Amino acid sequence: MSKVNAGRAMPDALYIKAGKYVSIRAVDVNPKTKGDKNFYCTFCKRKVVHSQGKKTEDSKPFFRKSPGVNHREGCEYGKKKNLEEIMREEGTLDNLHYGVKPPLVVQAQGSESEINNISGDKKESGNEIKGIGTKRNPAKKHHRHILTVDDLFHELMDIKSQEQPLKSKLFSRIIGKIYYPYSQYQTLLNHHQENIIKKYFFTAGKINVNQYKNLSLDEGYAELEGVNNDIKLHVYPFNNDISKSLKELTWNTRQAKKREEFIGLKVSIKNVIIKNEISIIELIVYEFDQNHY
CATH class of the missing domain: 2.40.50 (OB fold (Dihydrolipoamide Acetyltransferase, E2P))
Structure with a gap:
């Protein structure tokens, strides 16, 4: 997982010109006329938006995903954020907390049991199986749940990329805990x-x-x-x-x-x-x- 693939900031995107996708760099977008164009991810073609960057951070313009519009599954820009990005967005990694939830197969099995225990009448039940999300605890700024083995491997790889003092601190919160x-x-x-x-x-x-x-x-x-x-x-x-x-x-x-x-x-x-x-x-x-x- 390279740094550019792991992130949400995209240096270039696509827009439609004469019925064809045309590539454009974020630094070349004219702020005055960008409202006339729709921009799309170079990998999955989902809609993205242009950002001017932050002058206080001396960051260059970039594209990011549109609010409420996710990249397609498998998209190079749709992969998980790493710790460096969290540090950039939040300004700190203090109080980072890792949790582990019951396996999805156990959660799904429990939901099915609840449904099967309901009497056989045809009235609608509120116990239908729904997608299982992760609720963020506002009291813990970086409260994170690792749901799968794949999540764990991503997290371990991100930790290994950090500087030694931070790496040791983060490993101590995973190893021997979850x-x-x-x-x-x-x-x-x-x-x-x-x-x-x-x-x-x-x-x-x-x-x-x-x-x-x-x-x-x-x-x-x-x-x-x-x-x-x-x-x-x-x-x-x-x-x-x-x-x-x-x-x-x-x-x-x-x-x-x-x-x-x-x-x-x-x-x-x-x-x-x-x-x-x-x-x-x-x-x-x-x-x-x-x-x-």
Whole structure:
């Protein structure tokens, strides 16, 4: 994710001239006549607006998305903001808070249960499933929820791009709070024993290509490899879709002539047992993803 792709500020855009899209740079737009033109994103063709920039910041003119008009899914300019942009907009990263919500499959399942419990009459119900949004807490200026493994990987990558003092500060707010890397299984075990672990959290590890043999919804599990041989993670798929996807992952890894794949997972604690003096943390996995970034 490059800095220009991660942002909302676009150096150029398109406008329509003689029935064709024509490219124009933001610095070349005439402020007096820009009201006569509509501008569009160079990637997804959604409407954007021109900004003169801020003289106090000595920033050049740029294009940004129109209010209420989002970029199309997959658009290079529609990707998440990074921490540098938040710093620019808000002026500070103090009180940055990371949270984690129940997995979307759990939220959706809960909504479906509510609907199914309603009597069978045909009157309309107010319990229909709606899109799940993130409400911003006005008391916390940067209250943010990381919903998916992909969100987590984006956030980690953004943190890694910061200067060292800020990087350390931000990592300390994620690792051991909502994320336990494959080097932090001991911390995960400690927090479970201290009963301070969140119900839903993220972890990561290496999955071996042979794990597909063990995966099933009943008793099967996949073992994740970390750096501590005295602690093992056993992950149990939440549903058939996840079980199937994990099997496909290990099969594709084998086809690529690789021995293992590094993945991140969104999980909850199922059980913790001791076997042959090894601590086994059993986890229910709701979602997983590879770190593509």
